[in-house]
Amino acid sequence: xxxxxxxxxxxxxxxxxxxxxxxxxxxxxxxxxxxxxxxxxxxxxxxxxxxxxxxxxxxxxxxxxxxxxxxxxxxxxxxxxxxxxxxxxxxxxxxxxxxxxxxxxxxxxxxxxxxxxxxxxxxxxxxxxxxxxxxxxxxxxxxxxxxxxxxxxxxxxxxxxxxxxxxxxxxxxxxxxxxxxxxxxxxxxxxxxxxxxxxxxxxxxxxxxxxxxxxxxxxxxxxxxxxxxxxxxxxxxxxxxxxxxxxxxxxxxxxxxxxxxxxxxxxxxxxxxxxxxxxxxxxxxxxxxxxxxxxxxxxxxxxxxxxxxxxxxxxxxxxxxxxxxxxxxxxxxxxxxxxxxxxxxxxxxxxxxxxxxxxxx
Amino acid sequence: xxxxxxxxxxxxxxxxxxxxxxxxxxxxxxxxxxxxxxxxxxxxxxxxxxxxxxxxxxxxxxxxxxxxxxxxxxxxxxxxxxxxxxxxxxxxxxxxxxxxxxxxxxxxxxxxxxxxxxxxxxxxxxxxxxxxxxxxxxxxxxxxxxxxxxxxxxxxxxxxxxxxxxxxxxxxxxxxxxxxxxxxxxxxxxxxxxxxxxxxxxxxxxxxxxxxxxxxxxxxxxxxxxxxxxxxxxxxxxxxxxxxxxxxxxxxxxxxxxxxxxxxxxxxxxxxxxxxxxxxxxxxxxxxxxxx
Numbered sequence: 261x262x263x264x265x266x267x268x269x270x271x272x273x274x275x276x277x278x279x280x281x282x283x284x285x286x287x288x289x290x291x292x293x294x295x296x297x298x299x300x301x302x303x304x305x306x307x308x309x310x311x312x313x314x315x316x317x318x319x320x321x322x323x324x325x326x327x328x329x330x331x332x333x334x335x336x337x338x339x340x341x342x343x344x345x346x347x348x349x350x351x352x353x354x355x356x357x358x359x360x361x362x363x364x365x366x367x368x369x370x371x372x373x374x375x376x377x378x379x380x381x382x383x384x385x386x387x388x389x390x391x392x393x394x395x396x397x398x399x400x401x402x403x404x405x406x407x408x409x410x411x412x413x414x415x416x417x418x419x420x421x422x423x424x425x426x427x428x429x430x431x432x433x434x435x436x437x438x439x440x441x442x443x444x445x446x447x448x449x450x451x452x453x454x455x456x457x458x459x460x461x462x463x464x465x466x467x468x469x470x471x472x473x474x475x476x477x478x479x480x481x482x483x484x485x486x487x488x489x490x491x492x493x494x495x496x497x498x499x500x501x502x503x504x505x506x507x508x509x510x511x512x513x514x515x516x517x518x519x520x521x522x523x524x525x526x527x528x529x530x531x532x533x534x535x536x537x538x539x540x541x542x543x544x545x546x547x548x549x550x551x552x553x554x555x556x557x558x559x560x561x562x563x564x565x566x567x568x569x570x571x572x573x574x575x576x577x578x579x580x581x582x583x584x585x586x587x588x589x590x591x592x593x594x595x596x597x598x599x600x601x602x603x604x605x606x607x608x609x610x611x612x613x614x615x616x617x618x619x620x621x
Numbered sequence: 622x623x624x625x626x627x628x629x630x631x632x633x634x635x636x637x638x639x640x641x642x643x644x645x646x647x648x649x650x651x652x653x654x655x656x657x658x659x660x661x662x663x664x665x666x667x668x669x670x671x672x673x674x675x676x677x678x679x680x681x682x683x684x685x686x687x688x689x690x691x692x693x694x695x696x697x698x699x700x701x702x703x704x705x706x707x708x709x710x711x712x713x714x715x716x717x718x719x720x721x722x723x724x725x726x727x728x729x730x731x732x733x734x735x736x737x738x739x740x741x742x743x744x745x746x747x748x749x750x751x752x753x754x755x756x757x758x759x760x761x762x763x764x765x766x767x768x769x770x771x772x773x774x775x776x777x778x779x780x781x782x783x784x785x786x787x788x789x790x791x792x793x794x795x796x797x798x799x800x801x802x803x804x805x806x807x808x809x810x811x812x813x814x815x816x817x818x819x820x821x822x823x824x825x826x827x828x829x830x831x832x833x834x835x836x837x838x839x840x841x842x843x844x845x846x847x848x849x850x851x852x853x854x855x856x857x858x859x860x861x862x863x864x865x866x867x868x869x870x871x872x873x874x875x876x877x878x879x880x881x882x883x884x885x886x887x888x889x890x891x892x893x894x895x896x897x898x899x900x901x902x903x904x905x906x907x908x909x910x911x912x913x
Contacts, residue, residue: 342714344721393897396654396717400848401897404890407845411887526841530725537718583729590722594715595705 269596280601287545304451308444316447318556320515323450324508326551328532330457330544331504336533337542338465339497340477342399345406347529349502351521353379353509355413358426358519368433368514376506383502387495394480406529414521425520432514439514446515453511457504458544464500473497474542527583531555534586537593540603549602554589557582624756626874632762632831634870635769639824640847641854641862642776643817649793649857650813651707653716657698658821659844660724663837665691665822666742666829667731673743680745684826688819695818696811698723704807724840731837738836745830765827772823773863776816780859789813793857842886849893855903864904868892 286292307316328346335343357375360366366374390401413420420426432439432449439445464470472493475483480490513519531554539550561578593600640662647655668690672683702719744761751758780786791799792809800806828843829835846869854865869889876888896903 340714342717389894389898392901395713396656397852397897397901399717400654400656400845401893404845404849404893407842408887408890408894411883415883415887577733580729580733584726584733587722587725587727587729590725591702591719594702594711594719594722598711598715 273596304447308447313441316441316444318559320446320450322551322555323447323454324512325531325535325555326547327450327454327457327508328505329535329539329547329551330454330461331501331508332532332536333461333542333544333547334464334473334497334501334504336536338470338473338477339494341394341402341494342396343402343501344399344533345402345404345409345529346505346532347524347526348402348406348409349379349383349505350509350512350529351413351524352382352409353506354513354519354524355420355426355509356506357510358429358513359419361514362426362429363421368430369435372507372510375510376503379506379509380499380502383498383505384495387498388491391491391494403526406526410521410524420521423521425518425523426513427518429513429517429519432511446511450511453504453507457507460500460504461544469493469496530586534589537600538589540600543600543602546600546602550600554586557585561585622756623878624754625758626878627871628756628758628762630871630874631867632765632769632870633828633873634850634867635766635773635863636824636828636831636866637843637847637850637869638863638866639769639772639820639827640843641851641866642773642859643821644848644851645854645857645859645862646789646813646817648851650789650810651703651716653703653713653720654848654856655698655720655814655817656717656844657702657720657724657727658817659840659842659847660727661691661695661698661818661840662821662825662843662847663731663835663840664694664727664825665818666825666835666839667735667837668822669826669829670740670742670835680743684823687826688822691822691825692815692819694727695814695821699811699814704810724844728837728840735837737838739834740836742829742833742835744833745826761831765831768827769824772820773859776820777859779816785809785812845893846889849889849896852893852901852903853896855905858903858905861903861905 304319307319310316328350331349332343332346335341353375356378357371360371360374361368386405390398393401414423416422432445434445434449437443437445439449465474472483472488473496475486475488476490476493484490516523535547535550535554537550538554539548540546558578561576561582565576565578597603640658643658643661644654647653647658665687668687669680669683672678672686673680676683678686698720702723703716706716706719751760780789788799788804788809789812791802791804792806796806799809825835847866850865850869851862852865853868854861854863856862869892872892873885873888877885
């Protein structure tokens with residue numbers, strides 16, 4: 261019964277596996293990596309010089325969501341917790357920075373540092389509070405965390421201006437250079453942040469801390485028996501996640517110029533989640549691929565509806581439909597490739613005998 | 622008036638209970654939490670809205686049709702989102718993410734169809750108001766409580782008294798043993814989804830007629846509050862869900878009376894946090910080491 265439903269997909273699956281193998285073999289070659297990195301750098305450089313701000317703006321949004329996805333990867337990918345309240349950290353980081361720069365006229369960079377540390381502290385507190393939870397309970401609690409945080413920001417008027425929000429946020433001043441879309445500053449800075457996040461991820465994951473975090477994910481009982489303090493490494497993972505989400509938030513405030521409690525929605529927090537599920541959990545290249553596909557999905561849909569000559573397609577609203585597609589991505593990925601397009605490729609150091617192979621989960 | 626708020630809290634709490642029962646039922650048979658349940662509740666309310674306002678049907682007929690349609694939706698979510706994963710033997714994370722995906726699809730389809738703004742919903746069960754100890758109590762509050770209690774009793778009877786209920790309880794205890802004894806486990810799971818979704822649809826209609834508006838995103842908040850109620854009462858236990866729902870409703874009403882309306886949403890989640898920290902298996906739940 262089970263086999264019967266799978267048969268039509270068998271061919272597609274095989275073709276997909278072949279392509280995947282070919283691509284991953286290609287990726288192992290050094291010159292391919294150099295070319296890809298150079299191409300990405302060239303794209304960023306060209307975009308920062310063009311007068312068309314539309315394309316640059318989209319690339320900046322990709323950067324924001326890439327940074328969020330990288331930070332979510334610490335929890336979702338390496339720690340294995342299901343975290344859907346990402347907009348909460350994002351909002352805390354944005355508000356903390358903007359309150360300092362706009363209402364208390366701090367310079368930008370110290371405010372960023374404080375904003376990141378505040379978000380990090382809240383992330384650690386959340387991890388401490390929920391250390392005994394796991395599974396769906398934890399997932400629902402992260403959503404509750406987002407709503408609690410949203411309501412606090414809405415109600416704490418003396419600190420956050422309440423529902424009115426904060427207007428007239430000054431542009432970010434990065435080492436004496438005033439960032440704007442014109443000089444491409446925001447693009448460079450967000451890409452710099454992403455680069456820092458990637459390097460830190462890479463360093464952490466291959467260190468003792470990273471191995472401990474992954475051990476907690478794979479089997480918390482065994483890791484406890486091996487002397488790994490589970491709570492400590494959970495808190496560390498949440499701290500990194502909070503720090504980078506705060507970093508993304510700290511640039512978002514000056515970039516859009518105003519903040520309201522309604523700026524950060526549940527949907528916004530779901531986008532990094534979808535990016536990781538699509539691209540591949542616990543990989544950096546997966547997050548990049550996911551961000552490039554998922555974040556500007558509305559623009560892709562707009563291009564599609566313009567180029568295709570069906571009337572019913574032209575009437576669709578891309579802003580709305582992309583969320584439906586996000587949902588479909590989640591369901592389909594869980595059904596066919598739960599580790600994501602580029603996930604689950606970690607090579608096992610030894611070959612298992614035939615018939616003993618690992619169970620695909 | 623404090624008494625008015627209390628009555629208000631009880632009638633809202635019983636609606637929470639009706640939604641929370643859906644979480645408990647599904648958790649009982651599948652041991653996962655169906656995060657799609659809040660959206661199923663919204664869908665139920667919208668189907669009643671279509672029936673009453675756009676097709677001008679009799680309200681009771683509209684609610685019945687909505688029950689069936691929403692039950693079908695619950696069944697569809699199970700068949701498309703969860704059953705393939707069960708067959709494949711995936712872990713709970715996959716099932717959970719899949720149900721989040723389903724909820725996302727349904728919410729946004731509703732948003733595309735109806736827009737994201739508030740839509741007025743007709744008042745059902747209104748027969749004026751009366752005075753009790755100086756407090757004004759609308760008949761609607763009383764009627765909502767009565768309808769919801771009747772439904773809860775009906776659900777209990779189905780689960781305790783019928784053969785299907787017996788099968789459901791045996792699947793709760795052990796899927797393998799139930800299958801050995803000739804119970805079609807998949808059908809029972811589907812039936813459970815249907816039952817949970819249908820009760821959520823009625824809860825949606827009652828709540829919509831009480832607040833007189835509906836919107837596609839209303840299920841998020843309701844789903845979480847009902848989840849809090851189910852956790853508070855002890856997830857997997859029907860009586861627990863009812864106790865949890867009424868507790869959350871009353872505590873919310875008291876918070877509104879003392880702190881003001883803006884704190885209404887905070888209170889429910891604060892309770893959720895507290896319960897999960899202090900007594901994660903809830904008031905009536907059994908202590909299990911796997912749960913937390």
